[in-house]
Amino acid sequence: MGRDPGRWRLPTRLLNICLAALCRGGSLDAAESVLVDAIRLGLPPDVVTYNTLLAAHCRAAGLEAGFAVVGRMREAGVDPDAVTYNSLIAGAARRGLPVHALDLFDEMLRSGIAPDSWSYNALMHCLFRSGHPEDAYRVFADMTEKGIAPCSTTYNTLLDGLFRAGYAMNAYSMFRYLQRSGLPVGIVTYNTMINGLCRSGKVGYARMVLRELGMTEHVPNVVTYTAVMKCCFRYGRFEQGLDTFLSLLDKGYISDVFPYCTVISALVKQGRMEEANTYCNLMVKNGSRLDSVCYNTLIHLRCQEGKLDDAFELVTMMEEGGLESDEYTFAILVNGLCKMGHIEAAEKQLCYMEMRGMQSNVVAYNSVVDALCKSKEVDAAIRLLQCMKLKDDFTYTTLVHGLCRVGRYHMASKFLRICLHEGNSVLASAKRAVISGLRSSGFKNDVRKLRIALNMAKLLRP
Template sequence: MVCKLSTRLMNICVASFCKVQQLEKAEVVIIDAIRLGTLPDVVTYNTLVAAYCRYVNLDAGYKILHRMKEAGIYPNVVTYNSLISGASTHSLLSRCLDLFDEMVKVGIHPDVWSYNTLMHCFFRLGKPHEANKVFQDIVMSKLSPCSTTFNTMFNGLCKNGYTDNAVSLFRHIKRHGFVPQLITYNILIDGLCKAGRLRAARMVLKELGESNLQPNASTYTTVMKYCFQSGQFEEGIEVFHEMKDKGYTYDAFSYCTVSSAFAKTGRLEEAYKCFELMVEKGIELDIVSYNILVNMYCIGGRLEEVYDLLNEIEQAGLKCDEYTHTTLIDGLCRSGNIDGALKHLKYMDTLGFDSNLIAYNCMVDRLCKAGHINKAMKVFESMEFRDCITYTSMIHNLCKERRFLTASKVLLACLNQGMKVFRPTQRVVVKGLRSVGLFSEKQGSLIRKYDLLKYICTK
């Protein structure tokens, strides 16, 4: 009895050290316990296997099996489940399958968690059909699927673009007695939102509200976020008020998302009130919160207060990031202070950010929209790095100024670097070249230069 109690105490100590990633101390505990006459059991080694797979690597976890054999302890299904989980975490599908086969060969029968982990690995690697076969194996082997099994299926199907199949499966098993959890509804709502099916997501949200379960802040925030991202601001704000009426506690993300949405729709007073409410609730502002506030001030033309806000950020012990400065540059451009924006862009270059690409893209676009196309070209040409957004913005604005030849040169430069440009953008350039007579059979040498554009646009 004393020995069993001592082994249990040792296992608790080993598990505690493993949880805080102090594996060396966990090993010391085992060594000291053996010296005192307390031998480790399969639980001890299973704890080490899981910890080494999670915090070191799969091979380190697998080596524990040799130590178990030397100690005369046989691995069980938990041991192999930990190894399969470790392989799955690192997307090592072949190792997952090898471990699964090895487990069967040594006479250990896989349980539902073995199948769950293998199914999750297939989904992670974009193999939904293979994952579905594993799911069918669970049913055929007469193992009882657990809620995690179904949630893994729903999540994997949604993330692999099979949202309709996930919803259909959900409806089918629900009719056969499956009781969904809150996490099940959250998975489906998130999947539907990402697929752009906000109306269906709202219906599932309504269905959740009519069940015995209660939506949490994460549920509402998911729907609200995708409403705003898709430009459905009124629907997003409606979800926000519904969330507020039901007394849910918001986090900083919820408040910032709603404040930003109010600002984008020109409802600045409501945006400020939402932000003030967040402060009243005692939620600590981070740099993301401050960036949204900077944007609100810029939209409202309160540029002098923006500089005070920058000082406040520093006093709060935070550091302005590239988005803070980019927002200020955008605000200066909106107010017509182009010279001030250019000066701040040069100042930003001295701050040592890894990349100021977003700020430069913003500057190019704003200069073009303000009618300073030549200044925009100078900034464009001075950029060390450019992406497809840089090129697309420059091409569109050059075409608006009917400078189609220059636009075509920018487009070809972009294509020559292997960057993707939307076909409508390419068609605008070719159409413009034709309209000014630069793209016809008479210009033999010139048409060869644009053969690539002509080929793409006729596909």
């Protein structure tokens, strides 16, 4: 007897709802187990089932994991559809792979699958984010030629992409066109405009759009105010930024810690520690749940004040709360210890950091190299540099200056040449110090070698 298709439609739909819930919660293994059990019981998965898993695998593990799900689809006799390709193109966008995204779009067309607005949106997003605004705009033109109606996401993608490509006024002109044409302009569009104009330094235009938003039926949200607040802080309008933050508080818009972290960081940079502490206490009092970014901000604040015991206590609280200290946390702690003269304790933190697999934390290593050089322990600084997996311009500049400070110009010249050979550079002041020191010490041959190396580095620099 044949199966009645209607008999299986509802269970498959329930299977898909269950898988979607598990995938949203990050329980991919559980979702896969449920699928295996469903197939064992004779419940056939459909294209929605596989698309749900494909999107989740792409987000969790990348494009290759998504292709693996496509292979399983085909083995099960389920053909990919537009949603399948949209998820793959979105996966390529997340990884910054524009060539892969274009190949997938072409494969979609060759397979006879008609792209929808989301296909074009995902492809434009990928091209904009990968630094190909002209190609992204051509995709938009192709979309309109094919008669596919753009949606609000399409226009928001275009606006954001134009800002990222440095075409702020083009984005502003498009925004005005949307308004004149009666096309969809919602709160997301306004936020995109305000944030993009702020990032581009067009503060006056951003304030104009913000005022216009206040005259519409759309209600400004935390994203709107946070964008304005960050803009004020970036361009030195600290009191305006604080006023914006207080407006957030008064209107009850603050639902997370990000606005708090923004204002606290700005105050710390200004050296206004007492005010920063006040907002820290207010944040905790209001019951905001601290995340790793917030903890790092607070740890930085305590280190700036020289309260290292409080900083380490915050690290303990952070880890007891289920959050792991990251590379930024260690960089803050190591830098704080070095500034207070506790170099040995800073080196112990480096060891602990290496045990956690963070040997690439160049900022933390640079802090210790700098502290050792300032203490005239240049041999220890050299040993540490030789253990570093990654080095940057600051690493070599610090060491070269440190060696010059103790009169070891020959060694400074050697590390400067190594630095240039590795494709790094040092500050002009360090170069001058080495050349001057070599001359005064009579190392004429070393001066000649160094000048050759400097000239070669100029020629090879892209």
